[in-house]
Amino acid sequence: MSALDPFGLLTSETARSPYAAFARMRREAPVCFIEPWGGWALTRHADVSAAFRDPRLSANRAAMLAGSLPPEVKAHLEPLIRNLSSWALFVDPPDHARLRGLFTKAFTPKTASQLKPAIDELAKVLVDDAVKKSTNGTINIVHDLANPLPVIVIGDLLGLPREDRHRLRAWADSLAAFLSAAQPTLDKAVGACKAIAETESYFRDIIAARRDALGDDLLSSLITAETEAGLLSEQELISACALILFAGHETTTNLIGNGILALLEHPGELARLQRTPDAMPSAVEEFLRYDTPVQRMSRVAMEDLTIGESQIAKGQRIYLLIAAANRDPEVFADPDRLDVFRADNRHLGFGLGIHYCSGAALGRLEAQAAVKELITRFPRMQRKGEVDWLGGIAMRSQRTLTVAVE
Numbered sequence: 574m575s576a577l578d579p580f581g582l583l584t585s586e587t588a589r590s591p592y593a594a595f596a597r598m599r600r601e602a603p604v605c606f607i608e609p610w611g612g613w614a615l616t617r618h619a620d621v622s623a624a625f626r627d628p629r630l631s632a633n634r635a636a637m638l639a640g641s642l643p644p645e646v647k648a649h650l651e652p653l654i655r656n657l658s659s660w661a662l663f664v665d666p667p668d669h670a671r672l673r674g675l676f677t678k679a680f681t682p683k684t685a686s687q688l689k690p691a692i693d694e695l696a697k698v699l700v701d702d703a704v705k706k707s708t709n710g711t712i713n714i715v716h717d718l719a720n721p722l723p724v725i726v727i728g729d730l731l732g733l734p735r736e737d738r739h740r741l742r743a744w745a746d747s748l749a750a751f752l753s754a755a756q757p758t759l760d761k762a763v764g765a766c767k768a769i770a771e772t773e774s775y776f777r778d779i780i781a782a783r784r785d786a787l788g789d790d791l792l793s794s795l796i797t798a799e800t801e802a803g804l805l806s807e808q809e810l811i812s813a814c815a816l817i818l819f820a821g822h823e824t825t826t827n828l829i830g831n832g833i834l835a836l837l838e839h840p841g842e843l844a845r846l847q848r849t850p851d852a853m854p855s856a857v858e859e860f861l862r863y864d865t866p867v868q869r870m871s872r873v874a875m876e877d878l879t880i881g882e883s884q885i886a887k888g889q890r891i892y893l894l895i896a897a898a899n900r901d902p903e904v905f906a907d908p909d910r911l912d913v914f915r916a917d918n919r920h921l922g923f924g925l926g927i928h929y930c931s932g933a934a935l936g937r938l939e940a941q942a943a944v945k946e947l948i949t950r951f952p953r954m955q956r957k958g959e960v961d962w963l964g965g966i967a968m969r970s971q972r973t974l975t976v977a978v979e
């Protein structure tokens with residue numbers, strides 16, 4: 574801890590578990606300027622919810638992502654920023670509704686639930702493969718299940734060849750490393766630029782081929798939106814593909830990995846869930862609250878404004894600490910306790926307002942399938958070794974999670 578970092582947000586202890594620091598912030602300075610992040614942090618559920626819905630806050634922050642990197646480096650990031658600038662995630666009204674509308678149809682709870690049998694089967698096959706290749710009675714849940722499951726599901730949705738999944742995953746990982754860094758570094762920026770250039774060229778080729786053979790996949794409907802309805806430019810079409818790849822991947826990996834870890838650390842809750850597997854949907858909501866996969870989102874003030882007692886100037890960055898809000902005792906009884914049956918769980922794990930996660934129904938299904946497969950198949954599974962957090966501040970991601978399954 575230091576004068577510049579009074580809540581110890583940059584310490585390795587906070588990287589392992591940020592919740593004590595978040596609780597102090599919520600109590601002592603619920604709206605405070607965080608020097609190392611160069612912006613304001615909100616930690617109360619009420620403030621974070623209000624900020625998600627506040628039309629005075631812009632989501633258009635693609636150009637700010639390069640942070641304090643030197644101008645000559647920023648110049649090289651132009652293709653990356655151009656791609657990100659068309660992500661619904663970073664676009665304000667009125668364009669936002671047009672870009673978001675494309676996914677809304679593809680990701681309704683009904684279409685997601687039609688995918689349920691295939692997702693359940695995929696979880697089973699991935700666990701089968703992991704068990705087959707294991708030589709010591711352990712499997713690595715992140716590597717063998719939580720990571721491949723979402724990338725295969727997204728690839729199938731878009732109608733991409735399954736053998737491309739390792740490339741897709743590597744690009745999504747490089748983008749995530751840059752986008753969720755506490756401070757973007759040159760090597761992360763370079764990695765993200767390379768990933769976006771390769772993603773763009775990959776999708777350009779696939780789109781060119783798909784134009785002559787449209788199917789009933791999501792990519793074909795995006796192409797139809799571009800050509801027939803004239804709703805999209807080609808850059809927006811390619812950006813939409815990159816966004817789905819990024820937004821649906823590490824987030825879901827984290828939800829599965831963090832959910833399983835939470836259960837392993839709370840054997841009583843694991844046993845309750847094993848006795849009542851129908852409670853899986855409520856358990857997944859609790860994982861989204863208890864160890865939130867996307868911990869932090871940000872916005873930019875479009876005018877001078879006041880939050881709590883703090884004056885925020887036009888142009889300043891505001892961080893919405895979802896993970897802190899999700900443990901606010903004003904809203905959640907006994908917030909630091911994992912309760913797989915928690916009722917009235919108003920967590921903000923998928924955000925709120927116009928940018929509320931388009932893939933929420935799909936992410937929920939994937940996590941339910943993966944966790945159910947593991948806990949029913951390996952009733953006595955146990956964690957092996959230390960938890961290995963990646964340490965980014967925006968995402969809560971484990972590098973590996975090894976469990977003994979015999």
Ligand code: HEM
Binds near residue numbers: 866
């Ligand atoms: C399961 C774990 C997931 C979590 C925790 C998660 C979390 C979030 C959050 C917090 C936002 C709001 C961002 C903001 O307000 O700035 C968001 C937006 C979004 N998510 Fe997810 N997400 C998940 C899965 C998915 C999946 C599976 C997809 C699609 C395949 C997806 C696609 C999107 C898109 C397209 C947006 C942008 C929506 C907009 O800006 O209108 N997400 N997600």
